[in-house]
Each structure stands twice: as structure tokens, then as C-alpha cells.
Amino acid sequence: MATVKFDQATRIYPGNDTPSVDRLDIDVADGEFLVLVGPSGCGKSTSLRMLAGLEEVNDGKIWIGDRDVTDLSPKDRDVAMVFQNYALYPHMTVADNMGFALKIAGVDKGEIRKRVQEAAGILDLTDYLERKPKALSGGQRQRVAMGRAIVRSPQVFLMDEPLSNLDAKLRVQTRTQIASLQRRLGVTTVYVTHDQIEAMTMGDRIALLKDGILQQCATPREMYDRPNNVFVAGFIGSPAMNLVSVPVTEDGVQFGSHRLHVDRSLLGSSGNEVIVGMRPEDVEVTTNEDGLELIVDVVEELGADAYVYATPANPDIRLEGVGDDALAKPFIARVDGRRVPDKGSKIFVYPNPDHMHVFNKESGARLG
Amino acid sequence: MALEITAARPDPALLDLPWRVPLEEWPEDILAALPRGISRHVVRFVRLSGRVLAVKEIKADLARREYELLRNLNRLGMPCVEPFAVISGRVGADGRELDACLVTRHLQFSLPYRALYSQTLRKGTATRLIDALAVLLVRLHLAGFWWGDVSLSNTLFRRDAGAFAAYLVDAETGELRQRLSDGQREHDLDIARINIAGELMDLEAGGLLQEDRDPVAVSERIMTRYRELWGELTGPELIDDGERWRVEDRMRRLNALGFDVDELEITTDLDGTSIRIQPKVVDAGHHSRRLLRLTGLDVRENQARRLLNDLDAFTAGTGRQGEDEEIVAHEWLTRIYEPVTRRVPRGLVAKLEPAELFHEVLEHRWYLAERARHDIPIEEAIDDYVASVLPGKPDEQSVLGVDTRELPVIAGPNAQP
Ligand SMILES: Nc1ncnc2c1ncn2[C@@H]1O[C@H](COP(=O)(O)OP(=O)(O)O)[C@@H](O)[C@H]1O
Ligand SMILES: Nc1ncnc2c1ncn2[C@@H]1O[C@H](COP(=O)(O)OP(=O)(O)O)[C@@H](O)[C@H]1O
Numbered sequence: 089m090a091t092v093k094f095d096q097a098t099r100i101y102p103g104n105d106t107p108s109v110d111r112l113d114i115d116v117a118d119g120e121f122l123v124l125v126g127p128s129g130c131g132k133s134t135s136l137r138m139l140a141g142l143e144e145v146n147d148g149k150i151w152i153g154d155r156d157v158t159d160l161s162p163k164d165r166d167v168a169m170v171f172q173n174y175a176l177y178p179h180m181t182v183a184d185n186m187g188f189a190l191k192i193a194g195v196d197k198g199e200i201r202k203r204v205q206e207a208a209g210i211l212d213l214t215d216y217l218e219r220k221p222k223a224l225s226g227g228q229r230q231r232v233a234m235g236r237a238i239v240r241s242p243q244v245f246l247m248d249e250p251l252s253n254l255d256a257k258l259r260v261q262t263r264t265q266i267a268s269l270q271r272r273l274g275v276t277t278v279y280v281t282h283d284q285i286e287a288m289t290m291g292d293r294i295a296l297l298k299d300g301i302l303q304q305c306a307t308p309r310e311m312y313d314r315p316n317n318v319f320v321a322g323f324i325g326s327p328a329m330n331l332v333s334v335p336v337t338e339d340g341v342q343f344g345s346h347r348l349h350v351d352r353s354l355l356g357s358s359g360n361e362v363i364v365g366m367r368p369e370d371v372e373v374t375t376n377e378d379g380l381e382l383i384v385d386v387v388e389e390l391g392a393d394a395y396v397y398a399t400p401a402n403p404d405i406r407l408e409g410v411g412d413d414a415l416a417k418p419f420i421a422r423v424d425g426r427r428v429p430d431k432g433s434k435i436f437v438y439p440n441p442d443h444m445h446v447f448n449k450e451s452g453a454r455l456g
Numbered sequence: 457m458a459l460e461i462t463a464a465r466p467d468p469a470l471l472d473l474p475w476r477v478p479l480e481e482w483p484e485d486i487l488a489a490l491p492r493g494i495s496r497h498v499v500r501f502v503r504l505s506g507r508v509l510a511v512k513e514i515k516a517d518l519a520r521r522e523y524e525l526l527r528n529l530n531r532l533g534m535p536c537v538e539p540f541a542v543i544s545g546r547v548g549a550d551g552r553e554l555d556a557c558l559v560t561r562h563l564q565f566s567l568p569y570r571a572l573y574s575q576t577l578r579k580g581t582a583t584r585l586i587d588a589l590a591v592l593l594v595r596l597h598l599a600g601f602w603w604g605d606v607s608l609s610n611t612l613f614r615r616d617a618g619a620f621a622a623y624l625v626d627a628e629t630g631e632l633r634q635r636l637s638d639g640q641r642e643h644d645l646d647i648a649r650i651n652i653a654g655e656l657m658d659l660e661a662g663g664l665l666q667e668d669r670d671p672v673a674v675s676e677r678i679m680t681r682y683r684e685l686w687g688e689l690t691g692p693e694l695i696d697d698g699e700r701w702r703v704e705d706r707m708r709r710l711n712a713l714g715f716d717v718d719e720l721e722i723t724t725d726l727d728g729t730s731i732r733i734q735p736k737v738v739d740a741g742h743h744s745r746r747l748l749r750l751t752g753l754d755v756r757e758n759q760a761r762r763l764l765n766d767l768d769a770f771t772a773g774t775g776r777q778g779e780d781e782e783i784v785a786h787e788w789l790t791r792i793y794e795p796v797t798r799r800v801p802r803g804l805v806a807k808l809e810p811a812e813l814f815h816e817v818l819e820h821r822w823y824l825a826e827r828a829r830h831d832i833p834i835e836e837a838i839d840d841y842v843a844s845v846l847p848g849k850p851d852e853q854s855v856l857g858v859d860t861r862e863l864p865v866i867a868g869p870n871a872q873p
């Protein structure tokens with residue numbers, strides 16, 4: 089077991105001007121499950137390969153435990169890259185399906201048997217070791233695939249989108265299995281995904297990357313409650329946080345017809361406008377003319393609650409957000425399921441002052 | 457949701473396929489029972505408008521991504537299957553959404569490695585397959601393609617004058633870059649080696665591997681072959697100023713490996729005593745391009761090499777060395793190649809492609825000559841071959857002889873045992 093440290097780690101691919109991973113700093117604790125998340129192309133796989141020893145590090149260092157591994161070859165690092173894809177081999181027994189990578193690595197037979205036994209115990213596969221994969225259920229096959237990684241008993245597991253090609257149901261099931269298995273084994277794990285729900289549900293901590301630059305590294309709760317900047321705010325959480333550009337006033341900000349008090353010292357340097365963010369559950373909805381005026385497009389009933397999807401009545405009001413479709417982004421509010429507004433009706437909204445987020449309009453940085 | 461077909465040239469007959477039925481339950485009568493490799497998704501072959509298509513059930517976003525990647529690889533002239541269509545918006549009879557389908561054209565005369573192993577095999581088949589895969593991987597890497605799931609299952613093989621030519625079939629995990637980093641290439645090699653070892657161990661466990669060496673040792677060959685080839689194709693070489701012939705020598709070595717050098721970088725050092733040469737752009741298909749130019753025959757690299765050798769022998773044998781190459785080649789084509797390949801009875805043409813047949817006949821002639829201890833005319837060799845060897849070969853246009861059930865597919869993980 090070991091800690092992992094990205095220490096100003098930088099990768100510039102040959103032929104590129106800008107780094108694909110730019111001075112990455114992350115400390116992963118011993119036994120921690122760290123999720124690297126971010127949109128496609130943000131540098132997740134590159135970071136993971138740097139840690140595995142498969143990608144040159146142009147600047148900075150990588151540490152595993154107290155060893156500087158920056159210049160070590162992959163096989164000297166004691167990390168196991170878990171394949172994104174796996175196929176079970178039909179003629180081989182479950183035991184051989186789990187142990188074959190050890191055979192390739194030259195581990196002796198007795199040791200392989202021992203480790204396969206152990207892994208099978210953990211995965212509840214002991215009774216199936218001599219069977220062929222054909223005789224297993226879908227979930228059991230999935231566990232055999234995990235067994236392949238476990239038997240290598242590395243200091244660090246590296247996983248690059250291992251669930252991307254599973255169907256929705258199996259993905260949820262396997263997600264839980266991997267997370268609970270990791271906790272039981274206590275092996276430090278760096279897990280890559282583009283899916284923020286996966287990140288939120290699996291990680292002890294999440295590191296969110298954008299364009300090769302670390303945006304924030306924190307627990308799921310912190311990422312949700314105190315996003316560092318507009319990008320984090322928009323990326324984490326589903327449905328996404330509502331982000332609205334609003335004018336700054338003497339003692340706060342003007343949210344439609346609603347005045348919100350914000351400490352001037354926070355707003356000091358931030359020009360005429362700031363971005364105010366609020367999660368759907370932190371939106372006050374009223375039919376009094378108080379707040380930002382919206383027209384209700386769709387109501388999604390969930391029983392106890394309902395989600396209201398609405399657009400600003402004033403077309404000049406733009407909702408900020410991640411991705412190219414920001415313009416088409418609706419404003420989303422969660423309301424009491426017994427008091428839902430009608431489709432097409434007019435509502436007024438403003439954020440719950442205890443749970444609102446304020447960001448600098450230019451830099452996107454969190455204020456306060 | 458409406459059924460949506462994405463295709464460059466959509467065939468309306470596609471609409472007749474039972475898209476509302478999960479692929480696993482498609483009726484036998486439209487399926488072609490061709491062998492396939494190990495896969496995670498459900499894959500089936502269907503006959504449509506006189507051709508065979510491969511259909512893979514896969515999530516819509518992945519299907520579209522793979523379709524685009526295959527199109528780009530085709531554009532780059534890489535050996536791979538040809539994408540045909542993506543069908544999305546499928547809804548089952550019970551109203552439930554079904555995964556999308558990626559449709560590719562079945563690669564004619566191609567053999568999945570598992571089908572090869574169900575035939576009686578020449579010794580050393582595994583190494584020949586790996587050599588072919590090494591060439592494919594080098595070509596893909598030169599084009600900037602990171603595969604991410606290199607394996608024998610994800611490769612199709614075609615016979616190539618006694619050797620094999622490899623084609624990419626599964627691009628699901630791939631990424632196309634301007635140029636790959638060394639780390640990305642190493643990563644692919646690492647994946648290749650583990651997958652190949654696993655696949656060979658599986659054949660061994662099934663009693664299908666007749667190799668005398670163990671799978672792990674054989675699998676290591678992918679690394680050595682790949683590195684040799686990569687070094688030869690891209691590595692710099694320092695030569696003395698007095699040895700300029702070695703520039704030519706390097707070109708010839710690359711030609712012999714089947715590559716043309718489109719761009720060679722030559723730099724002299726400051727004191728002018730040595731020259732550094734490094735191929736910058738290389739292009740596979742040296743022999744097949746030459747044969748195509750001379751005869752119009754479009755065949756694989758080793759077949760072309762073999763045919764060109766026979767053409768050379770013809771030129772020498774008829775004393776035509778000084779004549780225009782294209783005229784002699786035309787004569788060879790009409791006097792030797794075409795008569796030989798036309799001598800195959802209709803009922804046997806699906807056994808082997810013409811160029812491969814020609815190669816086999818040349819081999820057979822040599823074998824007959826050695827036994828008889830004198831030269832054998834080509835006509836005699838072909839007649840003997842057609843009578844005694846060809847009928848015993850399996851049909852390989854689209855291999856039907858093998859029972860697909862003996863080549864179990866690990867279906868999606870949600871499949872019931
Ligand atoms: N061989 C390469 N040459 C140039 N750029 C590359 C290469 N490989 C990856 N990149 C770039 O590096 C960035 C990060 O890529 P990657 O780590 O694969 O992202 P992710 O895994 O987050 O999708 C992307 O912008 C990608 O285009
Ligand atoms: N166009 C094709 N021509 C011939 N065989 C094919 C074709 N497409 C798929 N196959 C066969 O089906 C198998 C599975 O397809 P593949 O794309 O690898 O699926 P998976 O993504 O589930 O691994 C391949 O190993 C190959 O044998």
C-alpha cells in the first residue's frame with residue numbers, strides 16, 4: 089500500500105504547444121479512492137499513464153510512497169492498470185481466467201494458486217474456480233474480471249473508464265461493487281471517468297480537470313457545497329447548478345427584482361457583474377413579483393418533489409453553464425410535489441441566501 | 457423514438473432487418489453462420505442484397521464513435537473493416553429501448569484466428585499470425601491510431617502467399633491522434649501481449665494449439681517483431697560520408713519489408729564526415745503497388761511479392777530483360793496468370809482467392825518438380841492441384857464450414873448462462 093503524489097507533473101505531447109497536463113498537483117492518501125474526472129480530452133488518461141510509467145513526464149515528478157518513480161519503468165512501479173476491456177476465455181477455468189496475467193508475469197504456480205484462492209474468497213467465487221465462464225451469471229463474470237486485477241496485489245490500482253461500455257443497470261451495480269471492494273482491500277486507487285455521477289458516488293475525493301489544469305480536488309461533499317469556480321459548479325451535480333449573470337449593487341447583487349445582500353468586501357474587485365449560482369434544491373419559487381421572472385417549460389414529477397424547467401422571460405438574461413449548449417440551458421428548480429406550477433405559467437425565483445454561490449464574472453473564481 | 461439510420465450510402469434493404477428484435481433473437485434464416493472471435497457484445501452476420509454484413513449491438517454513442525473511427529481509418533488507407541451503417545433509436549416490441557447497432561461489411565476471405573485453429577494447421581501458424589498483427593500495429597501507430605484493445609480476436613486474417621495479412625475489426629476503444637507518443641505505443645504493446653497470451657492459453661486449454669512453445673513465449677514475439685519493424689521504419693542511422701550507398705541500402709531494406717519511403721531526412725553533421733538518415737514518411741504496400749501498376753492486379757503484399765517473382769522468372773526465362781517492363785508484364789498476365797486462375801472449375805472458386813490460388817499452384821509445382829526431379833509445366837501443376845488439393849480445402853470466401861457454436865462468444869455481461 090502506498091501514497092501517490094503528482095508533483096507539478098506536466099506532459100506536453102510532441103508537436104503540441106500547450107501542455108495536455110499542466111503542473112498537476114495531487115496527493116493521494118494511502119488506501120484512498122481518488123477519481124480523476126473531467127470532460128473528454130481534459131488529460132485524465134494522460135495523467136494516469138504518467139502514473140503508470142507509460143507516458144513521459146516533461147516536468148515535475150511522480151511519487152509512489154516515498155519513492156520518486158518519475159524515471160522508473162512501468163514494471164518497477166508496482167501499479168496495476170486495470171483493462172478497460174476484458175474478455176473471458178471460454179476454454180479456461182475461472183481460476184485460470186483470473187490468474188493468467190500472473191503467469192505472464194512469471195509468478196510461480198503455487199503463488200498464483202494462493203492469490204487466486206484469496207481473490208476468489210473476497211469475490212465470493214470460491215465454488216466456481218474450476219468451472220468455465222459459460223456456467224456463470226453476468227454478475228459473476230464481472231467479478232472474475234475484477235479478480236484479474238486483485239490477484240496482482242499491486243500498491244496502486246489504476247482504472248481508466250472501466251464501466252464505459254456496460255449498460256446502465258450493470259454500470260450502477262458494478263460501480264457499487266468496485267467501490268466496496270476497494271474499501272475492503274484498502275488499496276490506493278486512481279480511477280478515471282468522464283461521468284460526474286460515477287465520480288460523486290465512488291470517490292473518497294474527486295480531482296476535476298479541464299484543459300489539463302486541475303480545477304479542484306476535494307471530497308464529493310465539498311465539491312458540491314463549495315465549488316472553487318464556475319466550471320466546477322456547472323460540472324458537478326445533476327441536474328446542474330443554475331448560473332446567472334447579475335448586476336452588482338451597493339450592498340449586494342440584483343437578482344431580477346430581488347435584492348440579495350452580499351458582503352461588499354467580497355465583491356470588491358469584481359466589476360459590474362457577477363455570476364450567482366444555486367442548486368435546484370436551493371431555489372425559492374414564488375408567484376409574487378419577486379426575483380427573476382421565468383416561464384415554465386416542463387414539469388418533471390418525482391412524487392414527493394418535482395423539477396421545474398423554465399426559461400427567463402427576458403431573452404437578454406443568459407444562463408451560464410458548461411458545454412456548448414449553454415444558451416439552450418433551462419433554469420431548473422426543485423419544488424414541493426404538491427405545489428407545482430402549471431406549464432406555461434409565470435414564476436419568480438431567487439436563491440436561498442444561505443446556499444448561494446457567487447463567482448467572479450471574468451475569472452470564474454469563487455468569491456467567498 | 458424513430459429508427460435512425462446513419463450511412464454514407466444507405467441501402468434501403470436495411471429497413472427490412474428486424475430492428476425491433478434484440479440481436480440475440482434474430483431468426484436463423486436471415487443469419488449467416490460465420491465464425492467470429494471472442495467478444496463482449498452480441499455480434500451476428502446477416503445476408504443483405506447479396507452481401508454479408510456484420511451487426512454488433514452496442515450503445516449508440518459508442519456505435520457512432522466506432523463508425524467514425526473506422527471511416528477515418530479507411531480514409532487513411534489502413535487495413536480494417538469497412539463501416540456500413542449505424543442504426544439507432546431501436547425500440548423493442550414491448551416498447552423498451554434497445555441498444556444501437558453498428559453494421560460493418562463482412563471482410564471476404566477473412567478468417568478469425570479461432571476459425572484458423574479449427575482447421576488442421578501448419579506448424580508455426582501462431583507466429584505467422586503474430587507477425588501479421590505486428591505489421592498491422594506498426595501501420596496503425598504510424599498513422600497515429602492508438603488501439604487500446606489489441607488482440608487476436610479484434611483482428612481478422614487473410615491468407616497472403618503462405619503468410620497472413622491482418623485487418624483491424626474492433627475500433628471501439630481507439631483514439632486517432634496526429635502522432636502517438638512512445639508511451640501510447642508502449643501501452644498498446646502491453647495490452648497486445650497480455651491479450652495474445654490469454655488467447656493462446658485459451659486455445660491451449662481447448663486442446664487446439666499445436667505449437668511446441670508455450671503461449672507466453674509466443675506472445676512475446678509481438679514485442680520483438682513490432683520493435684524490429686518500428687526501428688527499421690522510423691529509426692535514424694548514422695553512416696560515413698564515404699558510404700553513401702548505404703542510403704540506397706536502407707531504401708531497399710524498407711522495400712523488402714513491403715514499405716516505400718515517401719520522405720527521407722538526410723542531415724550531415726558539421727564537419728561533414730557523417731550523414732544521418734531517417735525515414736520520415738513510409739507507406740506500406742511497396743510490392744502490391746508495383747504489381748498493380750504493371751498488371752492491374754490488386755492483391756496483398758506477399759502475394760504481390762510472389763507474383764512479381766514469377767514475373768521476373770518469366771522475363772528471364774523468355775529472355776526479355778531489356779524490354780519494356782509493362783509489356784512483358786501484360787504478356788505474363790495473359791499467358792500465365794489468367795490461364796492458371798481460370799482453370800478452376802466454378803464449383804471451387806469460393807475456396808481461395810485467385811492470387812492465393814496462384815501462389816499455392818506455384819508451391820505445388822515446386823513440390824511436384826522436386827518429387828519428379830525435373831521441371832513441371834504450370835498447366836500440369838494446376839490440373840493436378842485442382843484435382844488433388846483444392847477440393848479438400850474449406851470454402852474461405854465466407855467460411856461456412858465451421859460450426860459457430862464451437863466458437864463460443866462471451867456475450868454481453870448481462871447474458872444469462
Ligand atoms: N499523441 C498525442 N499527440 C498530441 N496530443 C495528444 C496526444 N495524445 C493525447 N493528446 C491530447 O492530450 C489531451 C488529453 O488527452 P487524454 O489524456 O487522452 O484526455 P482524456 O483521457 O481526459 O479524454 C487531449 O487534448 C488530446 O487531444
Ligand atoms: N466486418 C466483419 N467481418 C468479419 N468478421 C467480423 C466483422 N465484424 C465483427 N466480426 C467478428 O465478430 C467478432 C466480434 O466483433 P467485435 O467488434 O470485436 O466485438 P466486441 O466489441 O464485442 O469485441 C470479431 O472478433 C470478428 O470475428
Ligand SMILES: [Mg+2]
Nearest residue numbers: 132133134248
Ligand atoms: Mg481517456
Ligand SMILES: [Mg+2]
Nearest residue numbers: 495609610626
Ligand atoms: Mg472485440
